[in-house]
Amino acid sequence: MSLMGNADPLIVRASGGPRERGRQYGSAARERVLLSLENYERVYETFAGLPWEGATALAETFVPAVARVQPDALEEMEGIALGAGVAFEDVLALNLRTEILFSGKARKIAAAGGGAAPGSAARAPGSSAGVPGECTSFCDLRGPEPVVGQNWDWIPFSHRTVVVLEAAPERGPRWVSVVEAGLLAKFGMNAAGVTVLTNALVTSLDRGAPGMPYHLLLRSLLESESVDAAVDTLRTVTRSSSANYLIVGGGRGVDVEARPGGADDLSLRRVERGGYLIHANHFLGGDGEFASTGADHGPRVMPDTLFRSERATALAELMPRPSVAGWHEVLSDHANYPDSLCCHPNPREGELEQGSTVASAVIEPERGLMHLVLGHPCAEPRVTYDYRDFFGVRG
Template sequence: MDHWRGARRRRRGERRQRRPAAERAGRPGAEPAMKIVRVAGTPFARGLAHGEQAREEIHEAIRVYRRWFETFARLSWEAARDAARAHRPWLENRDPAALEEMRGIAAGAGVPTTEIVALNFRTEIAYAAAGDLALTECTVLGVDASASGDGHVYLAQNWDWLTELLPLTIMLDWEFDGGRAVSVTEPGMLAKFGVNSAGVALCVNLLGSDAHGRGGSFHTLARRVLESATVLDATWAVTGSERAGSGNFLIGGASGELIDVEYNPVRCRLLFPANGTLAHANHFVGPDPGVRDRLDVLRGLSPGTYFRQWRAEQLLAAGPGAGLAGMQAILRDHYGAPESICRHPQPPGRREVLGQTNVSLIIDVTASALHYTLGCPCRSDYERISLPWA
């Protein structure tokens, strides 16, 4: 049986019973199925198919980010679009395929291209203007073949973000020159975390610093990583590019490699496994990043990222173990709540604690399989999907 195709059919049937995204966005109760968006062809053709298939979700995401830019970054949507226009010359000169795909997404969704650029550069635009506000977000884990117990390489992530975006989340499945990849991402965005047919996998963390510039965004760099043929090529896709902001990419390969890349506009640092495992939260871990971490810049930011980092490392080393079941247990951990690895939505009032765990994903790179939950992983079993090239 083609598990991927079966999963698509099952979700299509479920979506027929779902209410429009504008109604789903704030609706409590059972989590929705993740829409699979399948695209191929030229960059513009891929974008056009993406925009057409996720048109409703893209329009709702723009409404969410319009509000988010105003409350978090104190930017009007018009100002955010102006900031996005400033990034277009770099895209035109250095990453024209990404811009062409964004144009396709915009055409398919019926929105201006600048709004799709704003979505794909939302991290860089917001953090350049955020003042004293900040978010604490994802936790990622990596286990190589020497530590997993079954000889597999695993990458895992709890994607913690705005609660309104949970019902809009998509799984983008695209073909590119030389391969195929899937990424759990937001509608209208080129990529976030995922894996490709060459066995290169990616999990991601937001980092922030006092440095901002022109270059690839968090989401365009993720696309480059997921179109790489090897872990070395994927690493070079980040270190060899100009970078508009800061981030952390945990990269693994079916051939056994595991590497963590902390980057910012001026410097990259590479971190390697200790005893076969890696963990990362939302602060710079490597020595001398060349910038000031956002915790040294932004007032009132919770130190919860340090707690999650320590907790994840301790559990990988001595807790439930580094195999598949152990990683599921780590991703369900509530130590340090409400800013725990498994994060639940909180009432307003704590400005640095926003959103919840929208997706929990474990990538079995060796077996070409995904194990995931929508919403907090403590509330449901992980679903396994064999990837289309398995």
């Protein structure tokens, strides 16, 4: 792997079986895992109303559902706990942050009798939205080769917990993911040519019912041999959380908007050559596609989602030719600052309500290249990771 630039991220390469990979990961990222635990204890209490003991107890109710579908994930989390010197249930609670956090927020909205916020106005500076906005992702197939990527926005403490995790499992393709320390996966790509991008979504159906958790599903998708296999994984499991999965490979993309449940709770959009798609933290189809089964709370929980989607689309339309530099500029945009595509902490908001772009990636999947910024893409260096040797492919 070649690393160009001045950034100095924590890169963890783990190999072998699930427990051994977890142990290597937990040991290498121990200080960041501890920092994740320290901060999520505050986050769960603030947004979900759960003390840490309540969060771990809720997380443990998911173990049977995970054991039926992805037992290796439990073994790997045990390894992470061993390597980091923490309890298994602590690592489990980190990996269920979406189920704990957003289900708690959805329950609070339901208790208040609230619905989704109307309209498409951006968040006004100084307003309190509660949970910060999460991600803006894109898939651009208008050029000769795909250019895809995303910004990951989250609470500023995550600048100190991010890890570039590179895995060489005993079975299946090698993969890389940009992830919070202690979690199994977030966005990334693998040696089979599959790239996985993602956005958190929130609906009135997100109540934290046990099923396959969001971040464990992201790991399953990164282990897929093809786009179709990844989509089949989403169809064949019972999912606990709403989320968007933008899966790219073989010159095409599939965007899967998912609500808690099974195959009937998915909406698919295909991205073909000559087209592009942008996704933030709300359903593109709106409530109309599933009005009888739930409401989209994304625009209420993360009000800047609507603006980010509209702004990125407008900038994409102005791009004469898809390129890494062009999409880097889109992800660096400051319209509606600080709640912009390149998100900066708003000093008018509380510490845990602030959002910040923690990582920004533009990926060329057919070249095996990830152009990554850890921090704000407007200011920090863009570093190019060449994974062709690690993946065992050239071209």
